[in-house]
Amino acid sequence: xxxxxxxxxxxxxxxxxxxxxxxxxxxxxxxxxxxxxxxxxxxxxxxxxxxxxxxxxxxxxxxxxxxxxxxxxxxxxxxxxxxxxxx
Amino acid sequence: xxxxxxxxxxxxxxxxxxxxxxxxxxxxxxxxxxxxxxxxxxxxxxxxxxxxxxxxxxxxxxxxxxxxxxxxxxxxxxxxxxxxxxx
Numbered sequence: 001x002x003x004x005x006x007x008x009x010x011x012x013x014x015x016x017x018x019x020x021x022x023x024x025x026x027x028x029x030x031x032x033x034x035x036x037x038x039x040x041x042x043x044x045x046x047x048x049x050x051x052x053x054x055x056x057x058x059x060x061x062x063x064x065x066x067x068x069x070x071x072x073x074x075x076x077x078x079x080x081x082x083x084x085x086x087x
Numbered sequence: 088x089x090x091x092x093x094x095x096x097x098x099x100x101x102x103x104x105x106x107x108x109x110x111x112x113x114x115x116x117x118x119x120x121x122x123x124x125x126x127x128x129x130x131x132x133x134x135x136x137x138x139x140x141x142x143x144x145x146x147x148x149x150x151x152x153x154x155x156x157x158x159x160x161x162x163x164x165x166x167x168x169x170x171x172x173x174x
Contacts, residue, residue, distance in 0.1 A: 040148050040166060075131075075135075081148075
């Protein structure tokens, strides 16, 4: 599982490529909130620029509850992109 | 088709709900670049807060080429979320 945050997209691309090169058949890219668009960028760059034999298998979205310091809660969208090597 | 841009999420939520209320069985929410996370927020808010009988049917991501004023090109990620009323 690769958690996408605020680093440059290429950091996460490298992490995904490394997992595939280490023998994983599936790699899950996960992000919340504004990082979601960066997760999509990561999947697209892996697929189009580095690993043509890898495809997007599944995309799930959901809502998570984040609790702030004062106990206040907020909803944030989340996304999981599962990539896999083509059969 | 609802194109998600830089307006508040609730603008797009209202647009989606209106399309369903006008009789559409499917509504497609589309976004590019940083607006992708707002498209996910839109789908989640529609489903969780307004229309419990609506679900996410499909999520597609892709890459589009944008051409700038000087003819320079850049890739941008895109996403389409298809929502539909439950059978």
